[in-house]
Amino acid sequence: MRAEQISVFLENKAGRLAEVTAILGEAGVNIRALAVADTSDFGVLRLIVDDNAKAVASLKNHGFTVSKTDVVAVEVEDRPGGLHRILGILHKAEINVEYMYAFVQHSGKNAVMIFRIDNIADAVKILQENSVTVIDGDKVYTL
């Protein structure tokens, strides 16, 4: 029930993001979702791609520092209050969301959000108990 995210360390200077997209493009890796968190000096690029092994290998080859993190991909009803309902469930269960970002593709009628949560097992259980669809990792990469 968990998906794998790739995180890349980037210095905050011109052309670094383009360098990553070029490497992934050349390696034939498709980016499914992406988010950047940054400070004045550096940023962390988070990616969901269709081929983790290939993406990690090609980025490392080019000298980037890369790590893999487990995240949860969740279907969010595409209507007002859709995201709020899910955050409410997690909040009530005292599960802290470190960060989240949206997926480009829809899953059927629903939007897809990526959640970075420390205690994934508990989160998945609570979400499913509340009839929220958690998308399996393998499906996320090819959605």
Added chain:
Amino acid sequence: MILDIGFETMPREDLEAIILRRLKTTIDRVYSNIPFYRKKFEENNLSPNDIQSLEDLKRIPFTTKKDLRDNYPFGMFAVPMETVVRIHASSGTTGKPTVVGYTARDVNTWAELMARSLAAGGATREDIIHNAYGYGLFTGGLGIHYGAEKLGASVIPVSGGNTKRQIVIMKDFGPTILTATPSYALHLAEVAEEMGVSFKDLKFKYGIFGAEPWSEKMREEIERKLNLIAVDIYGLSEVIGPGVAIECHEAKRGLHIFEDHFIPEIIDPVSGEVLPYGETGELVFTTITKEAFPVIRYRTRDITSLNPEPCICGRTHIRMNRVSGRTDDMLIIRGVNVFPSQIESVLMEMDAAEPHYQLVVDREDNLDTMTVLLEVGESLFSDEVKHLQNREKKIATNIKDYLGVSARVKLVEPKTIARSEGKAVRVIDNRKI
């Protein structure tokens, strides 16, 4: 003014007789009281009786900072702790500082030499001395302070920092002598200007500057901006602290070494061979009057040369030229000695992997700044920005806590720090001194 006419202008022949007598006494004392020196003598088949002339000093092996570290903290003291009245310390090459001790007589000797130094730099008992050297384990602040009191001048123990308050004190108290690091002196000038205070309206006549390298260009700038006559002072805690050598304001050409207390030598830093006067090499000192912490042929790592020519001021003591560099990688950041290896120890503590780092030193608004660039490897990396920022903060805090200097920490991508022949370039010093 020459404070101690008897000693400072003594004819060379008489001076050398005193130096030899004091050297022999010191050798006897270190041999009987400090196991380190006794062992060194025995290993080289030397006995104190073999030292019969100043030439014989060469036969004794050198003492290095490593020797001091190996005997940390008090192993190089020649007296029992009950007769030690003061302890100071300076940075060592790794985590441990270099510790030095003083007996009551040593404190008095030091005060006398500092009083001589202040007098050589233009101070008299009528003066008010604004002492902006840091007080504490560092010998700068207290060294100048005791010398100023010994001279009979009035000393303001203002220490470092709080620059705006210092300017107010300068305006209100009217000090006539400034003692500080040369970069801090320029910083004072800058802050004074911002506050609308002109040094032309202040009462300074002379300034005595040291504890970090500076140049003739900086001297001209300081004299112009602070409207005073600037002289250079030299010292290191292992020898006694400030007051080992002083420039006279009459000549301002090289620093007189107080030879009735310290024997200087210049050596080739590689072969260890003693070089003749005028040649540039590493400065080595032997103390001949200190009780608690005598050193024999201590390698300072400072590069300079000696000038035996008579000076117009009348002092007969030999002069050393400005220190032009170091034979090791020690940096002086705002008067604090910093070794790259110390930064490395702090980084190693944070992360087991071998750190790839570089220290970038700049001078902004006349104050030294140090940035630690650290390559982010997998063990340091996190997908969460706050964790990375916490690591930066923690490293900066540890550097401040262990070394006493502020540093900015900047995480950079792997392989971005310049390497020469595969070895990382550890220090980029952009200061134009």
